[in-house]
Amino acid sequence: MIIFILLCIYIDWASRKRWRHLPSPWLRVPFLGHLEFIFNISDPVNETRRLYNVYSKNGLCYTSFMNVHNVLVGDYDTLRYLLNHPHVQNRVTNFTGPLYKQLMENRGQKEGYLQGIMHSQGEIWREQRKFTVRTLREFGFGRGSMEDLVQDEFSKFSDHLDTYKGEYIEISGLFNLPVINVLWEITTGEIFSYQDPKMAKIIHQLAEYVQNTGRSLVVFLICLPWLGKLFPQAMGRKNDIQVNKEIVEMMKSLIENHLRSLDVKAPRDFIDSYLIEVASTTDPNSSFFGVQGYENLTNTLTDLFQAGAETTSTTLSWAIMYLVVQTDVQTNMQVEIDSVLGNRDVKMTDKENLPYCRAVIYEVQRCGNILPHGGARKTEKAVEVNGMIIPEDTFITPVFAEILQGSHWVNGEIFDPTRFLDENGQLRKDEHLIPFAVGRRYCPGESLAKAQLFVFITGLVQKYNIRCDPDYPPLAKDYLPGFTRSPKSFKIKLTMRK
Secondary structure (H helix, E strand, O other), rough: HHHHHHHHHHHHHOOHHHOOOOOOOOOOOOOOOOOOHHHOOOOOHHHHHHHHHHHOOOOOEEEOOOOOEEEEEEEHHHHHHHOOOOOOOEOOOOOHHHHHHHHHHOOOOOOOOOOOOOOOOOOHHHHHHHHHHHHOOOOOOOOOOHHHHHHHHHHHHHHHHOOOOOOEOOHHHHHHHHHHHHHHHHHHOOOOOOHHHHHHHHHHHHHHHHHOOOOOOOHHHOOOOHEEEEEEEOOHHHHHHHHHHHHHHHHHHHHHHHHHHOOOOOOOHHHHHHHHHHHHOOOOOOOOHHHHHHHHHHHHHHHHHHHHHHHHHHHHHHHHHHHHHHHHHHHHHHHHHHHHHHHOOOOHHHHHHHHHHHHHHHHHHHHOOOOOOOEEOOOOEEEEEEEEOOOOOEEEEEEEHHHHHOOOOOOOOOOOOHHHEOOOOOOOOOOOOOOOOOOOOOOOOOHHHHHHHHHHHHHHHHHHHEEEOOOOOOOOOOOOOOOOOOOOOOOEEEEEOO
């Protein structure tokens, strides 16, 4: 028995030969790995940060769990270097393995590579991202037409809020639909009704799915995929597949409707432009060719829907939470808004004259830490950084809790918008604030997200006094763990200021 145990320990030790030189926690169970990294279910964001701070060296901390080898990166310069490196552009879902197969199953794909822009790799990703960014820009991203759409949607949203007539409103899911509508009008030419029960259901399910993708159980599904087959309900696989199936079917229906009314000389939206690209593509190796083109369009739309539904709306929820916890910040915003705008509605052109409001948004993005481990990658080849070699097939996981609240920031745990203001009260930017990530795979929806955050947060503070339910006040340090870091649900009351 002793010989068998020693043999197992040696086999495990030998299997980690390529990673043994990297700094890591000292406690590791053979074959299972660093359990300290996995069993921090109640507070994964801060526990991962603690683990990194205790064991890291030169910005890196190696952790493993079964067959997954992972490097935590909590240093800004190191992360920026890695996320720009040509050999660190693959997602953790690249080409093989259980997570790849699970995403294929989610999307209803039987074979081939993952498609779209979020999970694709290599030439598929390069083609899809280039076309998506260019075409979205043509239909408004970063332009005045997009800003008009954002302002129109905020007007409709505030009218919707007025129907509550001073009642307490649940913050959970409040912003999903207005956030999606702007992206959806640019992408599909359609908008959703605030009273659409089908869309409300899909958005609710999607929020659950995004939260579940960040749960600790996902690591078990990566290492032991048979658990998802054996216990689909308990492991969340049944819900994941169902949510994705409904979204994919919705995208396919949109594409079919566009095909029936397509005018190749007058594209109305992103889908039309994409269908024209598919029709004109003759290279069978292109990701736009034939059936593959339609499948990539379905997956790109799904990616845009899933990404757009959750990240910006979660940021808005954090903004409201901080504004009701620190009402003095809300008051300071109102003073600045009133002095600059008077009674007229806010516009994107006002942002240069509202430095305090923009500083508040920066601080929300910093403290909210919406994607605590977002942008995870996998090395395609060995990479050298800070004198250390990160082997091929290693997960690279950002520790944004450290980057956004760590030693670079003075009193980084405290919500203080003035850290982004200079001595003259003007906005002061900081390159360490990277809510949209960095590198080649930075968020393509950054310009839209910035416009929505500015118009919605400033517009709400201008129009309403926002207060929380005094019987159930939110706590700034409380959050729901998941792929996105969301505030725990709370209720607010909106009182008209004018």
